[in-house]
Amino acid sequence: MDFVNSLLNLVVPPASLVMLAFAWPTLCFIRAIEWAFRSFYTENMEDKVVVITGASSGVGEQIAYEYAKRGATLVLVAKRLQRLRGISEGARRLGAQHVMIMAADVVKEDDCRRFIGEVISYYGRVDHLVNTASLGHSFFFEEAIDTAVFPHLMDINFWGNVYPTFVALPYLRESNGRIVVNASIESWLPLPRMSLYAAAKAAIINFYETLRFEVKDEVGITISTHGWIGSAMTTGKFMLEEGLEMQWKEERESPASSGHVEEFARSIVAGACRGDTYVKVPNWYDVFMVYRVFSPDVLRWTFRLLLAPQGKPIMLDSPPRVSGSRPMLETSSPRSLTGSPGFNHQHKVD
Numbered sequence: 547m548d549f550v551n552s553l554l555n556l557v558v559p560p561a562s563l564v565m566l567a568f569a570w571p572t573l574c575f576i577r578a579i580e581w582a583f584r585s586f587y588t589e590n591m592e593d594k595v596v597v598i599t600g601a602s603s604g605v606g607e608q609i610a611y612e613y614a615k616r617g618a619t620l621v622l623v624a625k626r627l628q629r630l631r632g633i634s635e636g637a638r639r640l641g642a643q644h645v646m647i648m649a650a651d652v653v654k655e656d657d658c659r660r661f662i663g664e665v666i667s668y669y670g671r672v673d674h675l676v677n678t679a680s681l682g683h684s685f686f687f688e689e690a691i692d693t694a695v696f697p698h699l700m701d702i703n704f705w706g707n708v709y710p711t712f713v714a715l716p717y718l719r720e721s722n723g724r725i726v727v728n729a730s731i732e733s734w735l736p737l738p739r740m741s742l743y744a745a746a747k748a749a750i751i752n753f754y755e756t757l758r759f760e761v762k763d764e765v766g767i768t769i770s771t772h773g774w775i776g777s778a779m780t781t782g783k784f785m786l787e788e789g790l791e792m793q794w795k796e797e798r799e800s801p802a803s804s805g806h807v808e809e810f811a812r813s814i815v816a817g818a819c820r821g822d823t824y825v826k827v828p829n830w831y832d833v834f835m836v837y838r839v840f841s842p843d844v845l846r847w848t849f850r851l852l853l854a855p856q857g858k859p860i861m862l863d864s865p866p867r868v869s870g871s872r873p874m875l876e877t878s879s880p881r882s883l884t885g886s887p888g889f890n891h892q893h894k895v896d
């Protein structure tokens with residue numbers, strides 16, 4: 547058996563690469579035909595109900611506007627109700643049929659049951675569930691002062707996807723609906739200071755790839771992955787090693803390049819309505835997966851070269867930092883995230 551495996555180790559990888567190289571143009575052609583077909587029969591979102599978690603900023607907010615332009619009914623969920631109010635007005639102006647806003651913590655199963663329950667009792671259906679709630683962090687693993695931040699980050703970035711999905715799934719089956727997942731290239735291209743975030747994103751991808759088999763064709767799953775784009779995550783909220791949430795100082799001084807966020811949100815919503823399995827922006831990052839499998843050393847050497855001595859990323863549009871090893875931060879009034887953030891359980895329908 548060891549001999550067989552040794553032989554296969556030698557033969558299968560190069561043979562697969564050669565086969566792929568020959569099959570690649572045909573596979574691309576088939577994918578293009580499928581894409582054109584699905585674009586023609588794209589889902590009409592009028593009278594459809596879309597629940598978006600993490601809708602109070604960044605990608606989630608822009609996704610809300612994109613669904614609004616398609617005439618969907620929106621349910622916007624996040625902890626900051628005040629921000630959701632403004633976004634709901636914008637969404638109605640853009641064409642959303644109805645907008646319901648709800649303050650909820652997606653890490654709490656009871657909160658998820660409450661907001662999905664209210665959606666069902668009010669609208670009677672859920673067609674798309676878009677999970678964008680998340681929290682990044684900016685510290686090396688060894689710098690962490692309080693280990694309580696570890697489960698907190700995993701809770702938001704992993705369980706914050708799983709709980710809403712678990713609660714909404716029976717209704718999504720009924721409507722033949724779709725789950726939209728916001729993963730990240732960090733799941734296969736991890737960068738320093740993002741260990742827990744990258745781990746949660748990798749877990750999410752495996753979770754939804756498995757779920758895809760379990761739900762078969764009854765519920766569609768669109769997994770989106772993207773590199774760094776301008777939003778609160780790259781310019782705003784981050785968790786520090788002490789478990790404090792702080793703001794990138796630059797957020798106030800040079801507004802995020804929101805054009806990228808809008809463009810990304812547009813491609814996610816277009817992909818979801820087309821029934822795409824993946825939305826990758828930009829998709830050339832996929833090539834790193836090939837290196838990771840066939841030549842991980844090349845990838846490691848390249849990244850060592852690209853990173854500054856203290857592990858400071860110098861490319862891939864990473865968040866701006868000052869010259870030391872610490873990111874430049876707003877110093878006033880950090881808000882502890884290790885405790886439960888205070889918010890009211892309320893909802894409002896416009």
Ligand SMILES: NC(=O)c1ccc[n+]([C@@H]2O[C@H](COP(=O)([O-])OP(=O)(O)OC[C@H]3O[C@@H](n4cnc5c(N)ncnc54)[C@H](OP(=O)(O)O)[C@@H]3O)[C@@H](O)[C@H]2O)c1
Nearest residue numbers: 600602603604605625626651652679680728774775778779
């Ligand atoms: N921006 C990027 O460069 C980038 C790159 C790769 C992947 N992504 C992915 O894209 C998605 C959105 O990222 P983003 O950049 O738009 O982040 P963001 O602007 O920081 O938004 C995160 C959202 O999650 C909400 N949230 C956080 N914890 C929550 C909780 N416990 N319960 C309910 N809502 C919660 C926040 O609202 P409240 O604070 O009001 O609750 C906020 O609306 C994430 O999945 C992220 O991983 C982003």
